[in-house]
Amino acid sequence: MQSTHLASTVPPSLPSATATVGALALMPAPTPAPSPAGTRSDHWSTSAVVYQVYPRSFRDLDGDGMGDLAGITAELVQLAELGVDAVWLSPFYSSPQRDGGYDVSDYCQVDPLFGTLDDFDQLVGRATQLKLRIIIDLVPNHCSSDHSLFQLALAAAPGSPARDMFIFRDGRGEGGALPPNNWQSHFGGPAWTRTADASGAPGQWYLHLFDSTQPDFNWDNPLVHQEFERILRFWLDRGVDGFRVDVAHALVKAPGLPDWGGTAWGGSIDGFPGHEAPMFGQPALHDIYRRWRGILAEYGPEKILCAEANVDPLDRMARWVAPGQMHHAFNFPYLNAPFSALALRSVVDASLAAFGAVGATSTWVLSNHDVVRHATRFAYEGAGPRQGDGIGAGDEQPNVEAGRQRAAAASLFMLGLPGAAYLYQGEELGLPDHTTLPDASRQDPTFARTEGARLGRDGCRVPLPWREAGASFGFSDGVPAAGVPWLPQPEAWGRLARDVQSADPDSHLAIYRSALGIRRRRELGTGTLTWVDEHCSDTTVGFLNGSTLVLLNAGPSPIELPDGSILQRSRPRQAGSRQLESGETIWLAA
Structure with missing residues (x-):
């Protein structure tokens, strides 16, 4: 769950030295610092490709219209064949599901919608057989x-130990009728909700940076630390390989909870730089993650932590992966970069410099469960959709084919970069958002809290198409009395189903499979990047990663290819063609 309305800007290119190799002018990217103590440059996470599974939309094996753990287990072989290294599972814990499972009522139980703890153990066992690692959301x-701790807090008196597990405060104004401060929820409206005492009289307020059904823990209380250390050990004992930490930058709040005149999501605007946001990025957070890193180390050196820390600028984000803390931090400036040669070169340079300065690997990501899929974002000629708001039937509709072509090009460019990459389920099929989803089907709390002003994230969360035939395109097809998927699928998704693309050597899926294989064989994830000045312009960008030349043409016209055998291109195979088409990426053996 990330903040919506992402507000990062692409930083300017950083200066670098110039060298000449052969006939090409080369611009070395910033050199990473030496690996810090306690890490290894050959650690699997350095070059990992991690595939995100959103459980409720991946595969429904019991036919109730909701994806489940057994469905994930059944299809893990597809992910192993795709060529990824790890699978990250979005929440599957017990939950009333008011925010897609990010409202957890029991951190050590599987929600019956998804199965049982035995089902989870079977999933881990199958992943181990397939040499896939399992990372889970925390x-x-x-x-x-609905969590028992919060229910105890509601029933307890102000100032009690039970209430101190959360952030309760008296209100301001006459009779405490006003919220304790002016903070706003990421989902719209105030970040405070008032309680009532046993007699029904108005009582204290509690903080929720997200929905009113998602109260924030009080991380100033040592008992909260103890509870989450218990939770970490519970899942490590069950064999997980790491944790992706949701809104990792938000746990600790500034003392006194001061008012804030900036954005609710903590992004920088004039007069209110993001690093001053009182609800994000507080120094005490780093002590928490150092402690967690130590706990993971007790289970061996291969366990990892990944921060969803949407803070700016990039060098501040990199603090989450400083020595002894996280292994990965999501690269939101890269995710937010437009399909632009200049923007991509700039953000890649800045990322390698920022993460390299702390001896960490950079991560690259284009889509996840919180943003409009990049096949849809890149389908607009102008600014396109605003992140987190979604696209509805009444909005300008994307050019689907152009978007899928650019998405393939952007993905191939990303997979050629050194570092770790995160993929979101369905992007290997080139899936766009569902942009004509009926309002009656929407379930994202953003839609309800803003009375439809913001559509929310349902469009990127639609259940996957596995087979062209069947009412649910194989999502729950073949199950007797299969239920209707929890979100409706676009009618056009049949031609994008996995079985159709598996049989097509020129499909989006085929490009991903081939590229991931080449990436592993040529060790691109652990390589180095050097810009090729001859192929960098306002509309094109090219770099060498070892002996692999990666070229992206983001301009309107084709360009001639340099010499070199073609390893992979982002469009269907064009026999004998020595042109790089508009909106295409190619890998050449240099």
Whole structure:
């Protein structure tokens, strides 16, 4: 769950030295610092490709219209054949599902919608057989209002130990009728909800940076630390390989909870730089993650932590992966970069410099469960959709084919970069968002809290198409009395189904499979990047990663290819063609 309305800007290119190799002018990218103590440059996470599974939309094996753990287990072989290294599972814990499972009522139980703990153990066992690692979401900033600890807090008196597990405050103004401060929820409206005492009289307020059913924990309380250390050990004992930490930058709040005149999501605007946001990025957070890193180390050196820390600028984000803390931090400036040669070169340079300065690997990501899929974002000629708001039937509709072509080009460019990459389920099929989803089907709390002003994230969360035939394109097809998928699928998705693309050597899926294989064989993830000045312009960008030349043409016209055998291109195979088409990326053996 990330903040919506992402507000990062692409930083300017950093200066670098110039060298000449053969006939090409080369611009070395910033050199990473030496690996810090306690890490290894050959650690699997350095070059990992991690595939995100959103469980409710991946595969429904019991036919109730909701994806489940057994469905994930059944299809893990597809992910192993795709060529990824690890699978990250979005929440599958017990939850009333008011925010897609990011409202957890029991962190050590599987929600019956998804199965049982035995089902989870079978999933881990199958992943181990397939040499896939399992990373799970951890949601430590907040829980569900149904959680037993919060129910105890509601029943307890102000100032009690039970209430101190959360952030309760008296209100301001006459009779405490006003919220304790002016903070706003990421989902719209105030970030405070008032309680009532046993007699029904108005009581204290509690903080929720997200929905009112998601109260924030009080991380100033040592008992909260103890509870989450218990949760970490519970899942490590069950064999997980790491944790993706939801809104990792939000746990600790500034003392006194001061008012804030900037954005609710903590992005920088004039007069209110993001690093001053009182609800994000507090120094005490780093002590928490150092402690967690130590716990993971007790289970061996291969366990990892990944921060969803949407803070700016990039060098501040890199603090989450400083020695002894996280292994990965999501690269939001890269995710937010437009399909532009200049923007991509700039953000790659800045990322390698920022993460390299702390001896960490950079991560690259284009889509996830919180943003409009990049096949849709890149389908617009102008600014396109605003992140987190979604696209509806009444909005300008994307050019689907152009978007899928650019998405393939952007993905191939990303997979050629050194570092770790995160993929979101369905992007290997080139899936766009569902942009004509009926309002009656929407379930994202953003839609309800803003009375439809913001559509929310449902469009990127639609269940996957596995087979062209069947009412649910194989999502739950073949199950007797299969239920209707929890979100409707676009009618056009049949031609994008996995079985159709598996049989097509020129499909989006085929490009991903081939590229991931080449990436592993040529060790691109652990390589180095050097810009090729001859192929860098306002509309094109090219770099060498070892002996692999990666070229992207983001301009309107084709360009001639340099010499070199073609390893992979982002469009269907064009026999004998020595042109790089508009909106295409190619890998050449240099």
